[in-house]
Structure formats: C-alpha cells, structure tokens
Amino acid sequence: LICGLARHEWQLNNEQVTLNKKLGEGQFGEVHKGKLKTSVFTPPVIVAVKTLHQNHLSANEKILFLKEANVMLTLAHPNVIKFYGVCTMKEPIMIVMEFCDGSSLEDVLLSKESKVSSEDKILYLFHAACGIDYLHRKHVIHRDIAARNCLLNSKKVLKISDFGLSVKGVAIKERKGGCLPVKYMAPETLKKGFYSTASDIYSYGALVYEVYTDGKTPFESCGLRGNELRKAIIGKSVILTIDVECPEFVKAIFEQSRLYDTEQRISSKRIIEIFKEEAGMHELD
Numbered sequence: 001l002i003c004g005l006a007r008h009e010w011q012l013n014n015e016q017v018t019l020n021k022k023l024g025e026g027q028f029g030e031v032h033k034g035k036l037k038t039s040v041f042t043p044p045v046i047v048a049v050k051t052l053h054q055n056h057l058s059a060n061e062k063i064l065f066l067k068e069a070n071v072m073l074t075l076a077h078p079n080v081i082k083f084y085g086v087c088t089m090k091e092p093i094m095i096v097m098e099f100c101d102g103s104s105l106e107d108v109l110l111s112k113e114s115k116v117s118s119e120d121k122i123l124y125l126f127h128a129a130c131g132i133d134y135l136h137r138k139h140v141i142h143r144d145i146a147a148r149n150c151l152l153n154s155k156k157v158l159k160i161s162d163f164g165l166s167v168k169g170v171a172i173k174e175r176k177g178g179c180l181p182v183k184y185m186a187p188e189t190l191k192k193g194f195y196s197t198a199s200d201i202y203s204y205g206a207l208v209y210e211v212y213t214d215g216k217t218p219f220e221s222c223g224l225r226g227n228e229l230r231k232a233i234i235g236k237s238v239i240l241t242i243d244v245e246c247p248e249f250v251k252a253i254f255e256q257s258r259l260y261d262t263e264q265r266i267s268s269k270r271i272i273e274i275f276k277e278e279a280g281m282h283e284l285d
C-alpha cells in the first residue's frame with residue numbers, strides 16, 4: 001500500500017493507537033474516541049480516530065491521500081483540527097486527529113434545547129474564517145466547508161475539520177449515495193469542477209446562511225435537488241438570501257462571498273479584517 005513512499009513521521013504503528021467509544025459515523029468509516037501513545041515518557045494523548053473503509057478508495061487514491069497527509073501534519077492552528085498521523089500497516093487505514101470535546105456546529109444550530117446567541121454566531125463565523133484563512137495561506141483548499149464540518153469544543157472554539165480528505169475532489173465524489181454537496185458548491189465547481197480558495201469562500205457563504213437560519217440547509221425550500229438544482233445555480237435562477245435578522249456587516253460578507261465572479265468574491269483575509277473592525281474580534285494564539 002505504501003510502496004513508493006518513504007516512511008514518514010505521520011505513519012503511526014497500530015500499537016500506538018487505542019480505540020474507545022464510537023463518536024459517530026463518517027462518510028468513509030467510523031469515528032472513535034481513542035488514545036495515542038507518542039512516547040514512553042509522556043501520557044497518551046486523547047484523540048479522535050477516523051477509520052477509512054478500504055472499498056471506498058482505490059490504491060491510487062490511497063497513495064494520493066497519504067501524500068496529502070504529509071501536508072496535513074505541518075498544519076497547526078487553533079481553528080483547525082490538528083492531524084497527528086495515519087496508521088497504514090493494517091486495513092482499515094486510521095486517521096488520528098485532535099479530539100474535540102463538543103458537537104458539530106450543525107448539531108448546535110439544530111439543537112431544540114438552546115439557541116445560539118448573536119455573540120456566539122459572530123464568534124463561530126469569525127473562527128471559521130480564521131481557520132479557512134490559515135488553510136488558504138498553507139495552500140490547502142478545503143472543498144467541503146459546511147456547518148457539519150465545523151466542530152466546537154467546550155471552550156466555544158470552532159475548529160475546521162475534514163480538510164485535505166477530499167483529495168482533488170475524489171473523496172467528495174465518494175459520498176454516501178454518490179451525491180455531491182451541490183447546495184454548498186460554487187457555480188464554477190458545479191460547472192467545470194474548479195476548486196479554489198474562492199470556491200471555499202462561496203461555501204463559507206452557505207455556512208453564514210446556516211448560522212443565521214438555525215441550521216437550515218441552503219436551497220432547502222426551493223424545491224429543486226441534484227442536477228436540477230445544479231443547473232439552477234449555474235443559470236442564476238436560484239439565489240440564496242438571508243431573510244432573517246442578521247447584522248449588516250455579516251450580510252455584506254455573505255453577499256460578497258456569494259458573488260458569481262470568483263475575482264470579485266471576498267477573501268478570507270478581508271472577512272477577518274471586517275470581523276475585527278465591526279465586532280472587535282481577536283484571533284486566538
């Protein structure tokens with residue numbers, strides 16, 4: 001499996017990883033809470049372990065994924081889930097990452113028990129922009145920005161997860177039922193399969209929409225799905241609007257992130273500046 005690739009720091013031994021409670025079902029396999037032993041001198045680290053079902057990726061795609069792992073290991077930012085490494089010795093492949101002791105932003109938005117406050121909405125969107133900006137500075141395009149891929153910890157820190165898994169769009173095509181996340185995708189991606197930092201920003205706009213509509217899925221009420229929706233987005237016959245109470249500056253960010261022309265679309269850098277200017281936000285160390 002790993003022929004042609006030298007052994008890297010991110011290649012962990014199965015003996016280093018212990019699987020505990022199942023946390024959820026992922027697109028490629030299961031997610032467990034677990035422990036990672038890094039040295040005999042230090043206590044094990046609590047981690048989240050994602051298993052990758054072998055039949056989901058071809059041998060070539062696995063090599064691509066492992067190469068991508070090299071990039072992921074160099075990433076370190078408070079708003080991005082830390083990647084520790086992969087176990088490739090036995091099937092299924094296991095991806096070992098930072099454990100987040102909270103729920104996904106989607107679950108929090110959809111929760112019937114408590115509403116997300118206006119302050120927290122701004123905080124989460126600011127954190128998401130900081131995480132995306134960091135990834136973009138590292139030349140990583142996420143390709144699947146959505147509330148379900150943002151995790152929150154108990155200290156209200158949002159962390160972007162699932163980055164780098166969608167190697168050249170391969171993983172996205174492998175979704176359950178073979179359907180693409182059309183509702184979140186930029187017109188240029190729907191049209192020609194182009195992914196860029198700008199297409200991530202377009203999806204960030206969908207995230208803003210989710211946050212202000214208590215977790216509504218974009219285009220849910222337009223009655224179109226799949227290929228019909230794809231055509232409607234490309235042909236501009238449907239557009240996403242926020243018709244609920246939302247600060248003006250957030251609405252402006254939303255509108256500028258949803259522009260059809262990628263050149264005109266707002267950057268993550270500018271989004272961060274606006275949050276700092278308008279809401280006095282500070283980046284985490």
Ligand code: ADP
Nearest residue numbers: 023024025026027028031048098099100104162
């Ligand atoms: P996929 O995007 O492949 O469908 P997810 O990344 O959403 O899979 O994982 C499924 C579930 O596992 C999530 O909803 C979340 O509850 C849990 N999970 C995933 N990653 C972590 C993590 N790093 N820390 C804690 N829980 C996690």
